[in-house]
Every structure is written in C-alpha cells, then in structure tokens.
Amino acid sequence: MTRRRTASRGLAVLLALVAALPVGVAGAVPVPPAPGPLGELVPGVAPGPAQPWSVDTPDQALPPAVYTPSADEEAVEPRSAVPGTYALVEYVPLGEAVAWVSCTRKAGPYQRQVERWLGLRVDGRQSTADCRAIRAFQVRQGIEPAIGFAGPVTWSRMRYLSARTNPNAAGMCPVRNHPVACVDLSRQLMWVQKGRTVVFGAVPIRSGRTGYRTRAGWHTIYWRHKNHWSTLYNTPMPYSQFFSGGQAFHGVYGSLHTAVGSMGCVNLTVGDARRLWGVLKKGDRVFVWGRRPGT
Secondary structure, three states, rough: HHHHHHHHHHHHHHHHHHEEEEOOOOOOOOOOOOOOOOOEEEOOOOOOOOOOOOOOOOOOOOEEEEEEEOOOHOOOOOOOOOOOOOOEEEEEEHHHHOOOOOOOOOOOOOHHHHHHHHHHOOOOOHHHHHHHHHHHHHHHOOOEEOOOOOOHHHHHHHHHHOOOOOOOOOOOOOOOOOEEEEEOOOOOEEEEOOOOEEEEEEEEEEEEEOOOOOOOOOEOOOOOEEEEEOOOOEEEEEEEEEEEOEEEEEEEEEOOOOOOEEEOOOEEEEHHHHHHOOOOOOEEEEEEOOOOOOO
C-alpha cells in the first residue's frame, strides 16, 4: 500500500508540474486536452526515462529544399527509437490517474464505440461489466493504465486491429494497378495497396491537427530524404517521403497517440517509416481522405 501511495503522490506531482509548463518555453511539453465530454485527459502513467510527455513532433510545414543526397549521406541509417517510445499509454481523467483506481466508473469519450466493438450493450454508460471487459482488452493489448477507461488509445487500438486483414473493406481508397499509399484520416491508419493486394500495413499514424490538416485528395511522392531534418524546428524527420508541399510520411521519436495531431505530416513509428521507405518510390501516388477525430 505504501508503494502505491508513494507512486500516486509522485504521479500527482509530476502531472501538476507538466500541466503548469508554459507553452513556448524551451523544453516545455504541455499535456493537451483530449477529445470527449470529460474535458482534459492526461497520460495515465508516468513516463519512463526514454518517454517524455509527448505532445507533438514538429514537421516541415513548408516545402523543403530538394536536392540529391550523396551516397555517403544515404548510407547512414537514422537511429531507431528507444524501447518504450511507442508504449500504449491511455489518456484518463486526472483524478483517475492520481487515485490509482483499478476499475473506473467513468464513461470514456469513446464509450459507445468501445462497447460496440466488444459486443457489449451499447448505451454509453459505464457499468461494472463494461469496465471488466474493457480492462481485459487493455491488459491483452498492453495498454496502460488498464482501468477500463474507454479513451482514445483504446479505441485507436481497436480500429487498428479491425483493419489489419482488410483495411480497404469499405472501398474508400481507389484500386489501381500501380501502388497507392492510402491514408485514412478518420481511422488514423495508412497502408499501401497494389490492385486489391495490400503490400504494406495497415499501420497507425498521426496526421495534421486543426489548422494544419493533412491535405486530402490525390498526391504524388516528389522527394525522398532518408535523413531529413525540419528546417523550421531543427527536428529529425527520418525516412521522409514528401507528397504535398511540406507534408510527408516520416518517423517520429515520440508517441503517435497524442491528443493533438502533427503539423500536417503523416507521422509513423520509425520502424514503420523504415519499412515504408522500402515499399514506396519517387512518383508513387498517395490518396488521402477523411478527417482526424477532433479536428
């Protein structure tokens, strides 16, 4: 009990400090409001040494200066993300995180969607049975804290699992006899298909926030830069594949599951961005549709 109380106090202090960080101060990473009727949600577990409170990795908002990288530059592989970077940390009400509850009584912002996915009674209200079922799913998927809160990370994971075998079941991405990189903003997923065959993905993404939405429609990959750095923010954008002005597919060294989106790019884990680098090439087509939740 003492250990739990100490952890709870430590988490409460940490959350308070993070929430108090002012926007615009170097190194400050404010906890953003998450979607839903509960107002502000916070990451439900404290970060490890390699996983800070991740809100956003800035992108190359403006079109980059295009050039041909040298062979020496191309030979350098961007570093991998440290273990734990992409841990599935659910956003929960602050009080639930501090209290260290085992099973929440609160309905999350995605309560109805999660209930439907799990085959529960869809009423949008949290019951003991709902909490147990949601919590069991979270434990199986490694989502923390596993307290049965139907938050954005839990719902995102369900969307991903549903799309793995046939991401284009709804036929939203046009079928062509050449590769098409499909970007579904509504589900925050992307994949590559050639004809009706999926050759990459589906994988989770993070697209543009309000005011910096990832542009919908047809695009073409016009420049690929394996070791690109944002000239606006001096931030790495590994395995960048630009398809619309400054918008590109690229890896990020922080969580994809944040309440705000990117600055317009389609963010992936570094591992997924590395694999996508080997699938696409200059001139390949990209099709974007839908709308990121909350934008």
